[in-house]
Amino acid sequence: MEVATGALGTLIPKLGQLLQDEYNLQKGVKKDIEFLSRELESMRAALRSVGEVPREELKEQIRIWARDVRELSYDMEDIVDTFLVRVQGAEAPSKRSTKRFMKKMMDIVTKATTRHEIGQEIKDIKERVKEVAERRDRYKVDAITPTKTLVDPRITALYTKATDLVGIDEAREELITRLTKGDDMSAQQQRVVSIVGFGGLGKTTLAKAVYDQLRVQFDCTAFVSVSQNPDLNKLLKNMLYELDKEKYANIHSTKLEEKHLIDLVREFLQNKSIIITTTRILDVAEKIGGCYKLKPLTHESSKKLFYGRIFGSEGKCPGQYFEVSEKILKKCGGVPLAIITTSSLLANKSGNIKEWNDVCGSIGSGLASNPSMDSMRKILLLSYYDLPSHLKACLLYLSIFPEDYEIHIILLILRWIAEDFIQQEEENQSLFEHGESYFNELLNRSLIQVAGTQADGTISTCRVHDMVLELICSLSKEESFVSTVLGDIRQSTPSSGSTVRRLSLQNTTWWPKMEIMSKLRSVTIFGPAIINTMPSLSCCHLLRVLDLEGCNLKEHPSLRFVGNLFHLRYLSLAWTGYAGELPMEIGKLRFLQTLLLYGTEIEELPSSIVGLRQLLCLFVGASTSLPNGLRYLASLEMLAIVRMDSACIAEELGHLTQLRILGVDLTSDKKEGGWDENMRTALLGSLGKLHKLQSLAVHSHYVEANLEAGSVESLGNLTNLEIDRTTSLPTWIRTAWLLSCLDITVVQVRREDIQVLGRLQALRYLYLTVRPDSTQVLGRFVVSPDAFPCTTRCSFYGFSMVPSTFPPGAMPRLEKLEFCIQLEEFARGEATTDDLALGHLPSLQDVRVGLYGIRKVSVKVETKVEEKLRHEADVHPNHPSFYFL
Structure with missing residues (x-):
């Protein structure tokens, strides 16, 4: 589903599902459904065309028509989903024959009534569809085509004076060096630089600055701006x-095909050109070659640009404006266009501090209404309208989150799935894997930013730049996509009579009236205060997403109302401190895909949980026990943390063959001996069946777990492994050929372990620790010259390790190294300072060393070792940073 077409993307397949014989609909109803399917397909095509045209260029009646079609699609999907729930039922049949018979009879009566009701509702919808279709024909919606941009909003960057440029000197010189170093300019081969970054970052300005400085060295030059919907023939002629x-004086009056023009350009530029391109899409830059990721301005450059445009310099700014200026600069986030646009707006308000505070407060909600922000909006809209239709809804959905909020990527994708934004395109990929590709595409287009990474370097959280958030919030408000309540102010809640479908409550005590929440699909609460006044949500039967993460539910008496939310796909009670029981009625939620319970005090899950056959993700705390019957949750892809209460639980994990992420806790009850041989055998046997497993975390805080196994052959897809307490490095790790990150704490390191790890070709991050209470005495390790070919970070704790362990050729990409030295080895002559060979590691950037030993015995040795290490860091070609731990 995408925002331009409402729910049509998921509704049309559901209508086809209703035509199946199992639903036993009357012949007349089936004909009505067939009519609706055809008509809605036509409307979907028309809406896609509408979605490609900037909203500002659409006539008001067409905007109203598009809104009505979207609302119609939502209403119809609600009807179909409700029918499917009532016909298919939410409860499993009773085992007792009398109750089973009575339930069957009740089902017959209920389903007959339900079929009659949907037949009537389909007829009502049919009349609405006819009326909307007539207006489509009347307004000639099908004839809409995307308009070509007549005036490119980036054109002003081409005429910026060199004296007005701020903060680009370093980037400009770096690009010039890339393009000109080496061969003589007249004989050089083609060189390319592709500048990438999101709208407003100054890509065109930088490219023009480089172009202007280099153009005097060439006989011919051209600088061409490509609009969103270019006339390619005209572009090539220009x-x-x-x-x-x-x-080519008469080229514009000559009729030539595009292919001929392309050939002329290629011939002209072959073997003698320098090319600079700009793009918002990372993939495009990488395919062109010479990718250069443009960074935001530094804070100092931002201040220079900001104060210079308003007061002439920072020194001329009155003191009372400094505080609000810093807040404004933070919101601009180093984006030149944002700084220029905002400073131009403030230049005429330099005598009124109140107006400055008003402007600061409006950033985040004022792009749509402030004419001074028009150029900023137009440039950012280029990125939005350039998105494929399936990504527009995913981007607008980010307007649910507050400013500067770190969004967990896994949870974001699960929410997209719950909202039906992600469609199954390839059978060999899960919905979540499709969602990951959606996220990566938005990241590549510079519309979202990386906020945090995991130990293996993968992105864990993201955020939206304030200016992009401002744009999508304004678009979301225009589309009635998300309704936001911020503090005690209704920011974008539709007016009375409109429908609220997605509600974001941010640090507020105010709720919309229940009469406009009857069709609510999503509720997300940020801040704990709202819970005290939260109305009963049991009447919100259409709710798909209920996110209470971080709300204080510690004293909340019961969550039984959740059992009435039959359409629920996503439920988060994470970090709520809820101490009650999860109601047995949770088993009625047959559509539930995500259940998040970590950060609660729930002791055990009800047995009905095993009836949730569509569950993709189940995250609980280590103190929560899971019931028997986990094997029935066959759709699970993410499961953590499983408390190993019994060998039965361990064995059942082997039936969850779709698992990609798994976390287990071996000793959460803190009882010595709780981890026994039966559990070990069952767990390792289960791991051998999880062929799709990518990430595994094993926690055993109170006993050393022996994780050796005769054969675990399924780990070919494992990329991330964390074991926090085990006797030794499991031998089955050598089969994990895709392992990228290993974080393991062991009681003993064997001499061959380092060799085994060195042969893992994909290993990038290694954190190897020996338990501090270990009495192990280690000999010198020896690895081959080709060991650790891809490793960029290594940490060795609890045992002595020196860089010369890795001969020249080993660890060629290592950038960060943390290791320990036992000074007694040097005092006894078992090691010398010649062993501290940092020069063996050519890519080294950062070194951290822990020196251990009896100080009064080894103080001289310690000084000598420190001096030697500092000297090696100084003479290393990279001059790595150096710290003693």
């Missing part, structure tokens, strides 16, 4: 004309 105005 390029040829700029390259040779005499030869």
Whole structure:
């Protein structure tokens, strides 16, 4: 589903599902459904065309028509989903024959009534669809085509004076060096730089600055701006004309096919050109070559640009404006266009501090209404309208989150799935894997930013730049996509009579009236205060997402109302401190896909949980026990943390063959001996069946777990492994050929372990620790020159390790190294300072060393070792940073 077409993307397949014989609908109802399917397909095509045209360029009646179609699609999907729930039932049949018979009879009566009701509702919807279709024909919606941009909003960057440029000197010189170093300019081969970054970052300005400085060295040059919907024929003619105005003086009046024009350009540029391109899409930059990721301005450059445009310099700014200026600069986030736009707006308000505070407060809600922000909006809209339709809804959905909020990527994708934004395109990929590709595409287009990474370098959280958030919030408000309540102010809640479908409550005590919440699909609460006044949500039968993460539910008496939310797909009670029981009625939620219970005091899950056959993700705390019957949750892809209460639980994990992420806790009850041989055998046997497992975390805080096994052959897809307490490195790790990150604490390191790890070709991050209470005495390790070919970070704790362990050729990509030295080895002559060979590691950037030993015995040795290490860091070609732990 995408925002331009409402729920049509998921509704049309559901209508086809209703035509199946198992639903036993009357013949007349089936004909009505067939009519609706055809008509809605036509409307979907028309809506897609509408979605490609900037909203500002659409006539008001067409915008109203598009809104009505979207609302109609939501209403119809609600009807179909409700029918499917009532016909298919939410409860499993009773085992007792009398109750089973009575339930069967009740089902017959209920389902007959339900079929009659949906037949009537389909007829009502049919009349609405006819009326909307007539208006489509009347407004000639099908004839809409995307308009070509007549004036590119980036054009002003081409005429910026060199004296007005701020903060680009370093980037400009770096690009010039890339393009000109080496061969003589007249004989050099083609060189390319592709500048990438999101709208407003100054890509065009930087490219023009480089172009202006280099153009005097060339006989011919051309600078061409490509609009969102370019006339390619005209574009190529403009390029040829700029390259040779005499030869192509009449090119614009000559009729030539695009292929011929392309051939002329290629011929002209072959083997003698320098090319600079700009793009918002990382993939495009990488395919062009010479990718250069443009960074935001530094804070100092931001201040220079900001204060210079308003007061002439920072020194001329009155003191009372400094505090609000810092807040404004933070919101601008180093984006030149944002700073220029905002400072231009403030230049005429330099005598009124109140107006400055008003402007600061409006950033985040004012792009749509402030004419001074028009150029900023237009440039950012280029990125939005350039998105494929399936990504527009995913981007607008981010307007649910507050400013500067770190969004967990896994949870974001699960929410997209719950909202039906992600469609199954390839059978060999799960919905979550499709969602990951959606996220990566938005990241590549520079519309979201990385906020945090995991130990293996993968992205864990993201955030939205304030200016992008401002844009999507304004678009979301226009589309009635998300309704936000911020503090005690209704920011974008639709007016009375409109429908609230997605509600974001941010640090507020105010709730919309229940009469406009009857069709609510999503509720997300940020801040604990709202719970005290939360109305009963049991009447919100259409709710798909209920996110109470971080709310204080410690004293909340019961969550039984959740059992009435039959459409629920996503439920988060994470970090709520809820101490009650999870109601047995949770088993009625047959559509539930995500259940988040970590950060609660729930002791055990009800047995009905095993009836949730569509569950993709189940996250609980280590103190929560799971019931028997886990094997029935066959759709699970993410499961953590499983408390190993019995061998039965361990064995049942082997039936969850779709698992990609798994976390287990071996000793959560803190009882010595709780981890026994039966559990070990059952767990390792289960791991051998999980062929799709990518991430595994094993926690055993109170006993050393022996994780050796005769054969675990399924780990070919494992990329991330964390074991926090085990006797030794499990031998089955050598089969994990895709392992990228290993974080393991052992009682003993064997000499061959380092060799085994060195042969893991994909290993990038290694954290190897020996238990501090270990009395192990280690000999010198020896690895081959080709060991650890991809490793970029290594940490060795609890045992002595020196860089010369890795001969020249080993660890060629290592950038960060943390290791320990036992000074007694040097005092006894078992090691010398010649062993501290940092020069063996050519990519080294950062070194951290822990020195251990009896100080009064080894103080001289310690000084000598420190001096030697500092000297090696100083003479290393990379001059790595150096710290003693």
